[in-house]
Amino acid sequence: MTYEGWIGFRYLTAKKEPFLAVINFIAIAGVAIGVMALIVVIAVMTGFDNDLREKIVGTNAHIVIEREIGIKNYGAIGQTVKGLKGVEAVSPYVQGALFLEYAGQSAGVLARGILPETEGDVSKIKEYLVKGEIENLVGDGIILGSELATFLGKHPGDTVTLIAPASGLSGEGWRYEMAIVGIFSSGMYDYDRNMVLLNIKKAQEIFSMPQEAVTGLAVKIENIYDAPKIKKAIYKEIGYSFLVKTWIDSNRNFFAALKLEKFAMFIILTLIVLVASFNIISTLIVTVTSKIKDIGVLKSIGVPRKAIERIFIMKGLAIGVVGTFWGLVGGVGLSLVLKKYQFIKLPEDIYYIDRLPVLLELGDLLMITGAALLISYLATIYPAIKAGSLEPVEALRYE
Numbered sequence: 001m002t003y004e005g006w007i008g009f010r011y012l013t014a015k016k017e018p019f020l021a022v023i024n025f026i027a028i029a030g031v032a033i034g035v036m037a038l039i040v041v042i043a044v045m046t047g048f049d050n051d052l053r054e055k056i057v058g059t060n061a062h063i064v065i066e067r068e069i070g071i072k073n074y075g076a077i078g079q080t081v082k083g084l085k086g087v088e089a090v091s092p093y094v095q096g097a098l099f100l101e102y103a104g105q106s107a108g109v110l111a112r113g114i115l116p117e118t119e120g121d122v123s124k125i126k127e128y129l130v131k132g133e134i135e136n137l138v139g140d141g142i143i144l145g146s147e148l149a150t151f152l153g154k155h156p157g158d159t160v161t162l163i164a165p166a167s168g169l170s171g172e173g174w175r176y177e178m179a180i181v182g183i184f185s186s187g188m189y190d191y192d193r194n195m196v197l198l199n200i201k202k203a204q205e206i207f208s209m210p211q212e213a214v215t216g217l218a219v220k221i222e223n224i225y226d227a228p229k230i231k232k233a234i235y236k237e238i239g240y241s242f243l244v245k246t247w248i249d250s251n252r253n254f255f256a257a258l259k260l261e262k263f264a265m266f267i268i269l270t271l272i273v274l275v276a277s278f279n280i281i282s283t284l285i286v287t288v289t290s291k292i293k294d295i296g297v298l299k300s301i302g303v304p305r306k307a308i309e310r311i312f313i314m315k316g317l318a319i320g321v322v323g324t325f326w327g328l329v330g331g332v333g334l335s336l337v338l339k340k341y342q343f344i345k346l347p348e349d350i351y352y353i354d355r356l357p358v359l360l361e362l363g364d365l366l367m368i369t370g371a372a373l374l375i376s377y378l379a380t381i382y383p384a385i386k387a388g389s390l391e392p393v394e395a396l397r398y399e
Contacts, residue, residue, distance in 0.1 A: 020287065027283045028323040030276030031372060035327025036334065038269045038368045039360075043335040045262045046364060047357030052258070057247050058124035059186045061091075061218030062227055065234065066243045070213040078217055080237055086221050086230050089121035092214040094203035100196070101161040101175075102152050109148070109196050111162070113203020122220040125184060125197070131156050132182025137199050142178035145192035146185035156180050162196075164206050176206060266367075273372050276323070277379035280316050284383030288312065309388040313380045320376020324369055331368075335360055 071077060071092075078090040094113035099106040116137045120126040126134055130146065137143055142160065144152075154160060157180065164174040178198075186192055204211055221230055227246035234244050248255070338344065339358040 023279075023283050023286060024319065027276070027279035027319045028326070030279045031273060031320055031323025031376065032327040032330060034269075034273035034276045035324050035368060035372050036331040037272055038266070038372075039328065039331025039365065040334050040338070041265060041269055042262065042364050042368065043331075043358050043360050044338075044356060045265060046361055047359040049255075049258050049262065050359050051357045053255070055187050056251055056254075057224055058127070059188055059191050060247055060250065061122050062221045062224050063219040063231060063234070063244060063246050064216050065219065065238070066216035066245070067241065068243075070209060070215060071217065071242070072210075072213045074212075074214045074217060077238055081217065081219060081234055084230060084233050084237065086223065086226050086233075087219060088222055089118065089220045091115055091118035091122045091218045092200060093119075093216055093218055094200055094207060094209060095215045096203075096207045097165065098196075098206070099163040099165070100148075100152075101163055106163060108194075109162075110194050111196050111198055111203060111206070113198045113200040113207075115200045119218075122218040124186075128184040128186045129182050130185050132180075134182070136181040137197060139199065140176070140178050140202065141181035141199060143182040143184055143197040144180060145195050146183055147189060147193035148196070149180070149183045151193070154180055156182060162206070174206070176202075270371055270375075273375050277375045280319050280376060280379040281383060283319065284312050284316050284380060285386075287315065288383055288387045305388040309384040312384040312387050313377070316380030316383070317373075317377055320373055320379075324372045324376070327372065328365065328369065332360060332365075 065071070065077070065081065074092050078092065081087060082090045092115055096111055098109055098111045100109045114125075114137070116134045120134060129143070132143065134143075142162075144154065144160070149155070152160065159177055159179050162176045162178055164176070182197075184192070184197070198206070200214070201211070203209075204213075209215075219230075219234075221227060224247065227248055231244050231246050235242075335358050338356055342355040344356045
C-alpha cells in the first residue's frame with residue numbers, strides 16, 4: 001500500500017475522532033442505500049419486461065409468413081423454411097374475424113384455425129390450456145380464452161354460435177354451432193378476451209378457403225433474438241412476394257416503450273446516488289478542514305500537491321467502493337428474498353400475475369456499479385483540489 005492510501009485509510013476509519021467516523025458512516029450508508037434501491041427497482045422492471053416478453057412470444061409465433069391472397073402449397077414452403085438453420089418448427093394457420101353470438105347480441109372475435117398436431121411445436125398453447133386438451137380440437141370444436149369464457153359464463157361442453165361476416169349479393173352470414181372443448185389462459189387480456197381457436201379444416205370451411213391454402217405459417221426458432229437474421233434467410237429462400245414478420249416487428253413500439261421506461265427509471269434513481277455523493281463531498285470538506293495541520297506538515301516536508309490530492313481522492317473512492325459493495329449485497333439479497341418468498345402480492349385482475357417478478361441481470365449490476373463508482377470519483381475532485389492547493393505557511397499559521 002502506498003503512503004497516500006495508508007493515510008486515506010486512516011482518515012476513513014478516524015478511530016480517535018468519533019464525529020468524523022460518524023459522517024464517514026453516513027456517507028457510506030447513503031451510497032449503499034442508493035445502490036440498493038437502484039438494484040431492486042431495476043430488477044423488478046427487468047422482471048416485468050421479461051415476463052411480458054415471455055407471454056407475448058409464447059402466445060405468438062417467433063416469425064409468421066403470410067400472403068395477402070393466402071399461401072398455397074404451404075406444405076412445400078413449410079418444409080423449405082424448416083430446413084433453414086435455427087428453425088425448429090413450422091405450423092400452418094388460418095385466421096380471420098368472426099362474430100360470436102351471446103344473449104341476442106354479437107361481439108367480434110379473432111378466430112385462428114390451427115393444426116393441433118403441430119401447433120404445440122410453435123407456441124405455448126399446451127401450457128396455457130387450463131381445461132381440455134389440444135387434441136380434442138376437431139370438427140366443430142372450439143377453444144376459448146379464459147376472459148371470454150368468464151364473460152360468457154361458458155364451460156367445456158357448452159356450445160357457442162359463430163357468425164361468419166356477410167358475403168356475396170345476398171348479404172347473409174353463416175352461423176356455426178361450436179362445442180367448447182377447452183379453455184386457455186395466456187395471462188394477456190387481449191388474447192384471452194378476443195381469441196378463439198378452431199381446427200384448421202373448420203376455419204378453411206368458415207372462411208371459404210381451399211384445403212391447400214392457409215393464411216400463413218407460424219415459425220418457431222431456437223434463439224428468439226436471431227429472428228431478424230432468420231427473417232432475411234426466409235426471404236432469400238421463398239422470395240419477397242410474402243410478408244415475413246418477426247415477434248420484434250409486431251411489438252417494436254411496445255418493447256421500445258418498456259426500454260425507455262427502464263432507462264428513465266435508472267436515471268431517476270441514479271439521482272439517489274448523486275444525492276449521496278454530496279455526503280462524500282461534505283465528508284471530505286470536513287476532513288480537509290480538520291486536517292489542515294496534517295496537510296501543512298506533509299507539504300512542508302516535501303509531499304507534492306498531487307499526492308495530497310490522491311490521499312483525499314482515495315478516501316472518497318473508498319467511501320464509494322464500500323458503499324457500493326454493501327449496496328450490491330443488500331440489493332441482490334433483497335431481490336432474491338422478493339423472488340423466493342413473494343410476500344408482495346399484486347392484484348391479478350390488473351397485472352395478470354400474482355407476484356412481483358424479479359430478474360437480476362449481470363449487465364444491470366455492472367452498469368449500476370459503474371455509475372455509483374463514477375459519481376463517487378467525481379465527488380472527490382473538488383475537495384481533493386482544495387486540499388492540494390493549501391500552502392504550508394497558511395496551513396500552519398495558527399498552530
